[in-house]
Amino acid sequence: MGDRVLVGTTDVDADMAEDAVCTDEEISYFFDLIGHVFPAVPVTREQIVYTFSGVRPLPRHDATQPGFVSRDYRIERRGPAAGGTGAVVLSLVGGKWTTFRALAEHLADDVLAVLGKERQVSTAQLPIGGGAGFPADEPGVQQWIKAHMAPGRDADRTAGLLTRYGTRAEAVMEYLDAGEDRPLHSTRELSVRELEFMAANEQVGHLVDVLIRRTSLAFRGLVTGELLNEVAEVLAVPLGWDAAARKAEILHAQDVLKRFHRVETPSLVA
Numbered sequence: 001m002g003d004r005v006l007v008g009t010t011d012v013d014a015d016m017a018e019d020a021v022c023t024d025e026e027i028s029y030f031f032d033l034i035g036h037v038f039p040a041v042p043v044t045r046e047q048i049v050y051t052f053s054g055v056r057p058l059p060r061h062d063a064t065q066p067g068f069v070s071r072d073y074r075i076e077r078r079g080p081a082a083g084g085t086g087a088v089v090l091s092l093v094g095g096k097w098t099t100f101r102a103l104a105e106h107l108a109d110d111v112l113a114v115l116g117k118e119r120q121v122s123t124a125q126l127p128i129g130g131g132a133g134f135p136a137d138e139p140g141v142q143q144w145i146k147a148h149m150a151p152g153r154d155a156d157r158t159a160g161l162l163t164r165y166g167t168r169a170e171a172v173m174e175y176l177d178a179g180e181d182r183p184l185h186s187t188r189e190l191s192v193r194e195l196e197f198m199a200a201n202e203q204v205g206h207l208v209d210v211l212i213r214r215t216s217l218a219f220r221g222l223v224t225g226e227l228l229n230e231v232a233e234v235l236a237v238p239l240g241w242d243a244a245a246r247k248a249e250i251l252h253a254q255d256v257l258k259r260f261h262r263v264e265t266p267s268l269v270a
Contacts, residue, residue, distance in 0.1 A: 130166015
């Protein structure tokens with residue numbers, strides 16, 4: 001993303017009693033992999049700006065190594081014995097975010113079959129959220145950006161909003177244009193009113209939500225002490241944080257970034 005390179009992945013069993021983090025051993029594995037594929041490209045740990053680790057549910061695989069277990073999902077059916085009565089239970093095993101729509105439609109079809117009903121509407125080709133009306137190609141993207149630029153909102157800012165919200169960016173722009181706004185001092189990628197919009201519409205509960213879940217700022221290594229303080233200050237108004245809560249949010253964000261993502265952020269809070 002941007003001028004960053006994403007390297008992955010590993011396949012190791014996860015202990016759900018412990019935090020899911022990228023370990024030193026995994027980083028060493030990645031560096032060995034880079035050296036094998038791109039021997040002329042030197043990399044060092046100092047170049048790492050962000051790490052993350054996720055847990056994917058897999059079917060029980062006993063002695064089989066995780067890397068050899070299918071990533072596909074399956075639907076298992078249990079019901080009464082022949083001639084018996086009782087409920088039919090459909091169990092979903094596995095799956096991942098990138099296939100959730102296909103998975104959901106498949107499971108819904110199986111449920112409808114058990115109930116003896118037919119599907120009335122297919123969602124397979126139904127665009128949702130910011131995907132509805134999204135430009136189909138790069139010329140279309142550029143045309144969309146040009147059509148939505150405005151005084152105080154240049155091409156880069158407009159493109160950033162489209163990337164973040166999809167075509168829902170139109171509603172965000174309406175909100176931004178409805179009052180006095182200004183970009184943050186710590187980043188040109190966010191403004192005061194956009195943070196207010198996030199607080200009201202994007203289920204922001206904590207400062208760290210903005211950094212790692214609503215934007216890619218942490219992912220790209222762009223979190224600074226100044227950014228933490230400024231975003232916390234702006235969010236404090238719509239989310240009702242007093243000085244103590246604001247400081248606690250900054251400390252919480254620093255802890256999450258360090259513990260789960262190896263990001264060190266100096267704080268400007270006294």
